[in-house]
Amino acid sequence: MVAVTAQTKLDAGRLRADFPIFEQEIRGKPLAYLDSAVSSHKPRQVLDKLRSFYETSYANVHRGVYTLSEIATAEYEGAREKVAQLVNAPEARELIFTHGATESINLVAYAWGLDNLAPGDVIVVTELEHHSNFVPWQYIAKRTGATFTAIPLNEHGELRLDMLDEIARLGNVKVVANNLVSNALGTINPVERLAAWAHEQGAIMVVDAAQAAPHHAIDVQQLDCDFLAFSSHKMCGPTSVGALWGRASLLETMAPFNLGGHMIRSVTLEETTWGQLPYKFEAGTQPIAEAVGFGAAVDYVTDVGIEAIEEHERELLVYALDRLADVPGFVGYGPSPDRRAGIISFNIEGIHPHDVAQVLDMDGIAIRAGHHCCQPLMAKLGVAATNRASFYLYTIPEEIDRLVEGLHKVNKLLGP
């Protein structure tokens, strides 16, 4: 008897047909899109949901007495349930809709940080952080007088956990902020371990899951983090909406962030009282249709299967690294394939990333060239910029083949 696994392998070729953007040509060539780390494309299922919502169900939510408002509210709250379930939040009211992962992190930095940090306290980020999980903390540290420090990396692009004891000696560690997956190197970070250490120190654990959530299963209860930030646009959903999951016990005692309509209970000349979770943190008219689209994106991605996506990307990663090793001058950064996500940061010796990306664009291949919003990391690597290729559920091996061919062309055109 042969054991049959229930998990179906992902068929990227078939899934690709769900994405209208792949129907067009770029410079006369089919689009080879290797930049999903920056943002993902949208399937018809999400686009259709956005359209039908606007055409049949749209209204402002929560306060209306009329039918359309009730329908729209049910859709919006239904989307919240889906997004909350995606990360295994204990309660949907802990899932705040924001405008994206960056805003989510700023919310915590301001609304929690300003009231809870003082000189002698320490905020710990890492050298791997995207600016969105680095700059807000650096700023709040300056505002409050807290110390700002970063866990350094080893030469494989992994966090040096051996430095934690030394960091603990800097003061009262109150915040540990880390990305579960590095957008630049693809490193998968030991967030559970960091969360445990953070709690030992009496600190909150803030996880930037912008790069992780679209590609890997997230369980906030298992991670035991206190806050988790992610975005819709990286997981097949529309832009302008994202989420912050936070422990109710923390969210309830935090100051509000944006204030105004809808996040209040009562308003008088003398005093205003705040509304309940999650509305306390959802001031004004939210991106309603976008949130509904986010819910549809969660449906799409969970139907495809997060584990299947992860496995698919790992296969592509192994294939890509193998083929790229034959490109003269190829320099790769980051950990081994078993310790990273479907992201490859690299340089071609002697050729500037802008030129690499430009030549590839001439053949319809999209990669990213630059510092990937990780200037501290680039400084650590000793480069100003790298090229980055990244994969998603619709990436096919042919796109990697075209990348490799393109890089040979780059060498031919611009090499020594």
Place this chain on the structure above:
Amino acid sequence: MSEFDQMYREVILDHYKNPRGHGELADADAHAEGQNPLCGDEVSIFVAFGEDGDTIDEVKFSGRGCAISQAATSMLMEMVQGRSAGEVASLPRDELLDEIGIPLTPVRLKCALLGLSTLKLALHKAKGTPLPEEWAGASGDLDLK
């Protein structure tokens, strides 16, 4: 060949691989450094004036960066040779862009103008020639000193 395929056309590649005026000047009359922090293009410009203290007698650049930034600066070196400081200080950027001769996206525009911005700063520092504002936008993200 589409217009973008021309981006790496012969003359650009030639200037990139064989840059004119590459090097440094030990006793430069004017000097400035420029960097595009977004991508790491760097350029260092050195100017020596002729006897009248105004004509650009020798001009050199050193640095590293993308093909567009290095090629554009190389073309610039050829263009300004023998011209007066005042004339070069007010050199319209379109004159350089016409010489480069290809359409540039906003991102690559910054690469192309790095050398010109740095040269104008060098002249400003040495001779007080004006820094025109019209390209302040394009050079706003550049570190010039």
